[in-house]
Amino acid sequence: xxxxxxEKSLSNLGIQQENLGVSTGGKYFANGxxxxxxxxxxxxxxxxxxxxSSADYDKVIETAKKAYLEFRQIPxxxxxxxxxxxxxxxxxxxxxxxxxxxxxxxKSLQEGLGEVQEMIDICDFAVGLxxxxxxxxxxxxxxxxxxYEQYHPLGIIGIISAFNFPVxxxxxxxxxxWICGNVTIWKPSEKAPLCGIACQNIIIEVLKENNLPExxxxxxxxxxxxxxxMVNDKNVxxxxxxxxxxxxxxxxxxxAQRFGKSILELGGNNAIIFTENADxxxxxxGAVFGAVGTAGQRCTSTRRLxxxxxxxxxxxxxxxxAYGQIKIGNPLDENNHVGPLIDxxxxxxxxxxxxxxxxxxxxxxxxxxxxxxxxxxxxxxxKPCIAEVQNSYEIVQHETxxxxxxxxxxxxxxxxxxxxxxxxxxxxxxxxxxxxxxAELFLSQNGSDCGIANVNxxxxxxxxxxxxxxxxxxxxxRESGSDVWKYYMRRQTNTINYTDSLPLAQGxxxxx
Ligand code: NAD
Numbered sequence: 001x002x003x004x005x006x007e008k009s010l011s012n013l014g015i016q017q018e019n020l021g022v023s024t025g026g027k028y029f030a031n032g033x034x035x036x037x038x039x040x041x042x043x044x045x046x047x048x049x050x051x052x053s054s055a056d057y058d059k060v061i062e063t064a065k066k067a068y069l070e071f072r073q074i075p076x077x078x079x080x081x082x083x084x085x086x087x088x089x090x091x092x093x094x095x096x097x098x099x100x101x102x103x104x105x106x107k108s109l110q111e112g113l114g115e116v117q118e119m120i121d122i123c124d125f126a127v128g129l130x131x132x133x134x135x136x137x138x139x140x141x142x143x144x145x146x147x148y149e150q151y152h153p154l155g156i157i158g159i160i161s162a163f164n165f166p167v168x169x170x171x172x173x174x175x176x177x178w179i180c181g182n183v184t185i186w187k188p189s190e191k192a193p194l195c196g197i198a199c200q201n202i203i204i205e206v207l208k209e210n211n212l213p214e215x216x217x218x219x220x221x222x223x224x225x226x227x228x229x230m231v232n233d234k235n236v237x238x239x240x241x242x243x244x245x246x247x248x249x250x251x252x253x254x255x256a257q258r259f260g261k262s263i264l265e266l267g268g269n270n271a272i273i274f275t276e277n278a279d280x281x282x283x284x285x286g287a288v289f290g291a292v293g294t295a296g297q298r299c300t301s302t303r304r305l306x307x308x309x310x311x312x313x314x315x316x317x318x319x320x321x322a323y324g325q326i327k328i329g330n331p332l333d334e335n336n337h338v339g340p341l342i343d344x345x346x347x348x349x350x351x352x353x354x355x356x357x358x359x360x361x362x363x364x365x366x367x368x369x370x371x372x373x374x375x376x377x378x379x380x381x382x383k384p385c386i387a388e389v390q391n392s393y394e395i396v397q398h399e400t401x402x403x404x405x406x407x408x409x410x411x412x413x414x415x416x417x418x419x420x421x422x423x424x425x426x427x428x429x430x431x432x433x434x435x436x437x438x439a440e441l442f443l444s445q446n447g448s449d450c451g452i453a454n455v456n457x458x459x460x461x462x463x464x465x466x467x468x469x470x471x472x473x474x475x476x477x478r479e480s481g482s483d484v485w486k487y488y489m490r491r492q493t494n495t496i497n498y499t500d501s502l503p504l505a506q507g508x509x510x511x512x
Contacts, residue, residue, distance in 0.1 A: 004332035006103050009096035010046070013198040021049040021193060021221025022056045023200050024063040025207055025214035031056055032222060037194050040106040040340040041330050043378035049193045052220035054229065060218045061235050064156050064183045067215025072153050072181040079179050080130025085206045086175070087123030090116060093202055097167060097195075099332065104192050105166050106340045106380065107294045108331040119171035121464045122480060126175035129485055133180065144499030151489035153181030154237035154261070158230045160251070162243045163342055164297045164401075166192035167199050169265075172464070172480045173240045174203075174217065180488040182237075185218045187230060191342055193221040227251075234258050238488065241265065242299075245399070245425070245473045252475065263487055264475025265468075267399040268427030270450075270459035271304035271420045273442065274315055275413065278308075278432035279456070284315070286432065286458035287405075288322045292338050292384040293460060296403030297346075299474075300428040300452070300460040304396065305407045306416045312409050316365060319386055319407070323366045326384060329375055340380035341402060350382050350402035356395045357404070362387040368404065391419045399425060413438055421449045427470030428452040428459040451478070 020028035021035070032051035039046050052060070071079070090097070098113035105112075135149040157177040161169040166189060174184050188196030200219040207216060220226055224247070230236055231254045238261040241251045248266035255262040272287055274280075290302030307315050331339030341347050347370060354368050368385030375381075384403035389396050396406050410416040420429055429450040431442040439455045441447055451470035452462060462468050467482040469475070478484050504510060 002330075002333070004099070006099060006332070009099040012096045013093065013100060014201040015047055015100070015194050015198060017047055019047055019049045019194070019197055021197070022052045022060060022219070023204070024060055024218045025204055025216065029056065030221070032226075035190055035193055035221065037104060037192070039103050040342055040378050040380040041103055041332065046104060047194055049197070049221050051190075051222040052226050057220060057226055057229055060185060060220055061156070061233065063215035064185055064218050065215075065235065067213050068153075068155055068183045070213055071183055071216050074181070076130045076133055076179055076181065079181060080127045082206065082210060082212070083123050083130070083175050083179055084127045085209070086203055087120050087127070089202050089206055090120050090123065094120070097198055097202070100198055101167055101195055102331050102339070104194050105163060106331055106342060107297075108336065108339055109334055111294055115165060115168045118168040118464055122171050122175045125464055125481060126179045129176070130179040133485065133489070135491070140495060142497070142503045142505065144497060146496045146498065147493065149491060149493045151180070151486065151491055154488060154490055155182060156236050157182045157184045157488060158236040158239045159184060159186045160227050160230065160239065160241045160243065161186070161188055163189035163191035164294060164299070165242070166195035169242045169479070170196075170199055172468070176485045177488050178216070180485055182488055183216045183218070185220065185230065185236065187220050187222060187227055190221065190223045196221060231255055232258065234260065237261060238263065240477070240479070245475070248475050261487070263469075263477035263479060265299070265477050265479060266473060266475040267425055268299045268301070268470060268474055269303050269397070269399050269423040269425040270300055270428040271306050272302055272430040272432060272459060273413075273416045273420060274305060274307040274311065275416075275431065275433040275435065275438050276308040276310050277435040277438065278311070279434055280311070280315065280318065282456070283432035284318050284322055286430070288319070288326075290458035290460045291405040292326060292403045295338050295341055295382070296384065297342065297401050298460050300462065302459045303399065303404070303406060304391070305405065306391075306410055306419050307407060308416070309409045309411055316388075316407065320366055323384060323386065328371060328381055328383065338384060338403065340378055341382055342380070344379055346401060347380055347382055349400060350404065353395055353398075353400040353402065353404055354385065357387050357389060357393065360389070360393040360395060362389045362393065362395070362406075365407075391422060397423050413441060417442065417447055424473040425470065426450045426472035427474040428454070428462075430454040430457060430459050432456055
């Protein structure tokens with residue numbers, strides 16, 4: 001029944017027992033249903049939140065629209081200054097926010113702090129970027145003409161996020177959206193609404209210190225109903241959606257119907273190939289961390305190991321041994337490796353997947369199960385497990401958001417790559433090898449079909465400097481680093497004639 005300082009952190013972050021879930025930057029308001037946030041770590045009620053009504057949403061959009069007209073006129077490097085200050089503020093709140101992430105979502109404290117560090121990193125990245133929103137210049141085919149392209153903000157950016165990265169995903173989007181001159185509306189996951197309010201409180205401090213208007217950073221707590229309203233609202237120029245493939249399919253289709261833009265960051269089914277040349281000591285660590293970290297609830301969690309037949313038994317034995325050493329328990333206690341699943345519904349899905357796997361012929365070499373006892377009173381703690389399977393099993397083709405690791409054998413690397421690619425999703429992938437030829441084949445056009453392909457590191461834990469996202473049913477979107485900022489802007493080609501005649505393109509003559 002240790003508190004781990006959580007009460008103090010909640011108070012520092014401005015979280016109360018009863019909260020209003022709508023903010024445009026000034027006083028909170030809300031007139032929708034009541035939502036309760038329970039911690040999966042101890043089953044306790046952390047706080048209640050009144051969600052957004054439809055009228056609340058309309059009010060937020062009106063405020064955001066007004067703010068955009070002002071915000072887009074602030075020069076990009078000045079907007080970068082705002083993001084710089086936000087990064088500084090996040091450093092001040094890192095411990096408190098990391099703790100709240102761990103308590104409300106259930107990931108280990110280290111991972112909660114790591115998530116806040118990602119927020120800080122993307123702010124630093126965005127500050128530099130605010131002076132580098134470059135477009136090309138090109139030579140016109142017409143004499144006395146100049147051509148170039150430039151990028152303008154889009155307007156209101158809608159962010160709908162998943163429970164498993166309850167704070168970082170928002171910042172990946174906002175930091176870029178803001179330096180690009182957009183305003184944002186965020187619907188955090190209804191499974192981690194207090195993380196949303198905490199983040200909004202932090203940015204409000206920065207906005208107030210800079211005398212900026214309400215509407216630049218807005219937030220609405222609510223479930224799928226308010227999410228659907230956002231998705232169908234033509235006032236929202238871009239929807240950045242992070243969540244399941246099931247919901248992403250609906251979101252993508254509806255945004256496309258109204259010719260809006262979307263960034264879709266959906267489910268993964270990530271594999272590591274263990275070649276006969278793998279350095280097994282580090283490969284096992286990479287695989288186990290990837291499979292059990294965040295209790296298997298990362299979009300990049302390692303779900304499949306594709307192992308060369310010559311080392312299969314050795315790898316299996318090492319995995320069984322490693323799983324025997326995993327400590328499961330309260331994620332705020334730094335001695336534990338693995339915390340709980342998000343809720344009892346997730347526990348049921350985990351159990352159903354195990355059953356399904358057994359029915360299809362899966363052989364569990366490490367058994368799963370729900371943990372019971374005082375330390376596990378929330379009912380959300382499960383045992384990470386491992387099953388020997390065939391890649392073609394229906395359950396293996398499906399992303400179960402839980403620590404179930406599927407292992408399978410291969411003979412040739414071509415076969416292993418085909419297995420790795422033979423799932424509907426295409427997010428993260430990795431190969432463990434000390435053979436350069438194998439690594440290069442895996443990274444080539446004949447190799448992994450995923451948005452992320454790694455060599456000698458696992459599938460989870462990406463850095464913010466790269467573009468993050470995946471192919472196929474993962475949705476094709478990219479977030480975070482590289483040139484992803486272009487998604488948040490509209491591109492315009494400009495041609496200027498500085499002569500006194502009007503030559504037409506393609507040599508067309510039009511004399512009057
Ligand atoms: P989810 O799809 O259940 O919910 C995600 C968000 O969508 C929530 O905020 C929810 O309220 C909202 N939503 C639900 N129905 C909606 C609708 N019809 N219209 C608009 N919004 C709607 O996902 P989850 O269980 O919170 O998160 C887990 C999933 O997210 C996993 O599949 C995971 O792989 C994926 N994920 C992907 C990435 C990535 O970058 N690719 C990152 C994190 C999580």
